[in-house]
Amino acid sequence: MIPKTPDTIPEILLVGLNHETAPVELRECMALSETDTEKGLQDLGQVPDIREAMLLSTCNRVEILTVTGNPDAAARHVKAFLSSFGGIAPSVLDAVLYTHRGDAAVRHVFRVAASLDSMMVGEPQILGQMKEAYRMATIKKTTGVILNRLLHRAFFVAKRVRSETGIGDHAVSISYAAIELAKKIFETLEGKKVLLIGAGEMAEIAVEHLVRNRSGAIFVANRTFQRGLELARKFKGQAVRFEEIDGLLPVADIIISSTGSPDMVIRRDQVKGVIRSRKNRPLFFIDIAVPRDIDPSINQLPNTYVYDIDDLKGITEENMADRLREAAKGERIVDEAVAAFRRWYESLEVVPTVVALRSKIERIVYAEIEKTLSGWGGTTDVQRQALYRMADAMVNKILHDPTLYLKDLARYDAKAVTLDITRKLFNLDEK
Amino acid sequence: MEDLVSAVISLYLLSTACYLAYLFFQKDALHHFGYYILFAGLLCHSAIIIAVFVQTGAMPVRNLFETLSLAAWAVAVVFLAVRHRFKLKILGIFAAPAALSLMVVASQLPRHTGPVKDIFSSFWFVLHVVSVFVGDAAFALACGAGILYLVQERAIKNKSRGFFFRRLPSLERLDAAGYTCIVVGFTFLTAGLIAGFIYAKSVWGRFWSWDPKEVWSAVTWLVYAALLHERLTVGWRGRRAAIFSIIAFAVLLFTFFGVNFLLKGHHGEFTRF
Incomplete structure (x- = not known):
């Protein structure tokens, strides 16, 4: 990075837009590819007012995180960058952008990392995206002491929120809810045979989940055999003709149906007839089609379970409500982390570090003197005072050079790093 | 003590x-x-x-x-x-x-x-008692697994995922555990009954004397045998097996306590109070 304006403690500034402030058309314009991000980081790195920068772009948000000695100027630069990049008039952009500074920016970063600010609260991808954005920024060398610390804290907070609250516990997508249900019927999905009838995004995602859970053979039945073949190839399964479905009923364990058929594809008597030959093994129908493909009365047959899309939706809504309750706990963890970060941030000032260093060394020296004196016995006050004077003189002399060195640090970057190292070297932040 | x-x-x-x-x-x-x-x-x-x-x-x-x-x-x-x-x-x-x-x-x-009779320490007597008790305990657990199965299945069938849905394991696991308990219980019960016959022979000189306890033990044994048979042949599992293991346990309880209190017989002395 080129030399930046020195001294003053800089401020953290975050400018961005997300799914709540900007409509999807606008977010589409702003979505940055990897090369865009690289270029953006390079550009922002050239701006004198911006000391550190990171660029996060997902389908739900575009955010630029910076450390700057001049927040107003930096915000102008960032907005200009976003406007020129997305080809959007500054006035339009202004309406959807949010700007956070200091603690508010820190809180925002923590909340985003912990998936508290996500459209689907608790979804896990955002953390990975954020790590990637950070990695990119470190490669481009646009991060420094402050962003490094901030991001590492953010990853830590995210981990804590995930493990200490139930924010990611239960499925909030239809396909995933179906898989969770399947796990309540079958102990393991390993080796379970799957029949996919029809096609469709949700059904295919559900099959992907099943494959990830190491399900067994996959059969794909489609009215157009060609399409079935394509899907079967995708899942390394086997395409079958629509008429062959009957023959698979005794074999399959999980049947996912998503056809455009106006009539029922599988009727009650078809299933009733195979229960015996299945030896009563459980059979789970996931009916994602509207109108429905699977006769709902099949649910009344023994060891057979039918869930249609409304049932699954009901589950995801319940789970979402649970997540939001858990998110409140997550906010408390974020609050704590913001306060802790503030303490560290303030420690970047020279004086508190010098004071902390001195008091730590004094504490050690005095404690040792007392320990030694208590073993001697019969020392006079004069002797004691002399000993303490000597100790003070030694502390002063030892601390003289380091104190001067720290106070003379002019350039902000070097100062922040050195103060940070000093605090770590002497473990000044111990609780 | x-x-x-x-x-x-x-x-x-x-x-x-x-x-x-x-x-x-x-x-x-x-x-x-x-x-x-x-x-x-x-x-x-x-x-x-x-x-x-x-x-x-x-x-x-x-x-x-x-x-x-x-x-x-x-x-x-x-x-x-x-x-x-x-x-x-x-x-x-x-x-x-x-x-x-x-x-x-x-x-x-x-x-x-x-009065303690010396036959109480006979090998066959000890084997009979321990086997039957362990078998019965296994059946009790099978009954417990059956109840949990019914609760969990009801939650899944009715799509009313309440208190128990999240807390109970999967249907297959409950079913498998119930089945194992029944296999174990059946093995021990069978061994216990055989020991009992041998013991009866040594004490009374005959294997079988149509005592109510004996009759009901045979009934219990047959009920569990039927359950196992159905499972192995036509694959009785899940809900029906769960209900059956609960009923079978009720029969067992009657054999254990009911016979002694209501029908009398030569096991009465064990439940005197």
Whole structure:
């Protein structure tokens, strides 16, 4: 990075837009590819007012995180960058952008990392995206002491929120809810045979989940055999003709149906007839089609379970409500982390570090003197005072050079790093 | 002795509390506590049983107190084994209270015993009693697994995912655990009955004497045999197997207690009080 304006403690500034402030058309314009991000980081790195920068772009948000000695100027630069990049008039952009500074920016970063600010609260991808954005920024060398610390804290907070609250516990997508249900019927999905009838995004995602859970053979039945073949190839399964479905009923364990058929594809008597030959093994129908493909009365047959899309939706809504309750706990963890970060941030000032260093060394020296004196016995006050004077003189002399060195640090970057190292070297932040 | 009985009851009570708390709060530490406390209770309990055996040289089934106590002991043993093998900790919400209530009822009963007959220490007698009790305890757990299965299946079928849905394991696991309990129970019951026949032969000179206890034991055995047979041939599993194992256990309870109290017979002396 080129030399930046020195001294003053800089401020953290975050400018961005997300799914709540900007409509999807606008977010589409702003979505940055990897090369865009690289270029953006390079550009922002050239701006004198911006000391550190990171660029996060997902389908739900575009955010630029910076450390700057001049927040107003930096915000102008960032907005200009976003406007020129997305080809959007500054006035339009202004309406959807949010700007956070200091603690508010820190809180925002923590909340985003912990998936508290996500459209689907608790979804896990955002953390990975954020790590990637950070990695990119470190490669481009646009991060420094402050962003490094901030991001590492953010990853830590995210981990804590995930493990200490139930924010990611239960499925909030239809396909995933179906898989969770399947796990309540079958102990393991390993080796379970799957029949996919029809096609469709949700059904295919559900099959992907099943494959990830190491399900067994996959059969794909489609009215157009060609399409079935394509899907079967995708899942390394086997395409079958629509008429062959009957023959698979005794074999399959999980049947996912998503056809455009106006009539029922599988009727009650078809299933009733195979229960015996299945030896009563459980059979789970996931009916994602509207109108429905699977006769709902099949649910009344023994060891057979039918869930249609409304049932699954009901589950995801319940789970979402649970997540939001858990998110409140997550906010408390974020609050704590913001306060802790503030303490560290303030420690970047020279004086508190010098004071902390001195008091730590004094504490050690005095404690040792007392320990030694208590073993001697019969020392006079004069002797004691002399000993303490000597100790003070030694502390002063030892601390003289380091104190001067720290106070003379002019350039902000070097100062922040050195103060940070000093605090770590002497473990000044111990609780 | 009385101190040990109180210790066993307190430990079983604590274990029950832990398991119930686990059901509500789902904290892993709770079921671990429940497990170890139950194990400690079982050790004390074993000490009581062994003490009687050593002192009198007879199986401690000389009155209802000792019989119930042995039943509680068997439930605890089988549960710990199942828990160890299947990691099916939730069954603790049946096993611990079952052992506890058997012990509490037992402790309220008089302790005096009739004259000890030397046949009480016969090998076949000991084998008969221990096998049958372990078998019965396994059936009790199968019944517990069956109840849990019905609760969980109801939740899934009715799409009303309430309190139990998240807390109970999958249907297949409950079914498999119930099935194993029945296989184990059946094996022990069969061995126990055979030992009983041999013992009867040595005492009364005949294997079978149409005593109500014998008849009902045979009925119980046949009921479980039918359940196993259906499962192996046509694959009776899930809901039907669960209901059947609950009914079968009711028959077993009648054989165990009902026959002694209502029909009399040559097992009456074991449940005297």
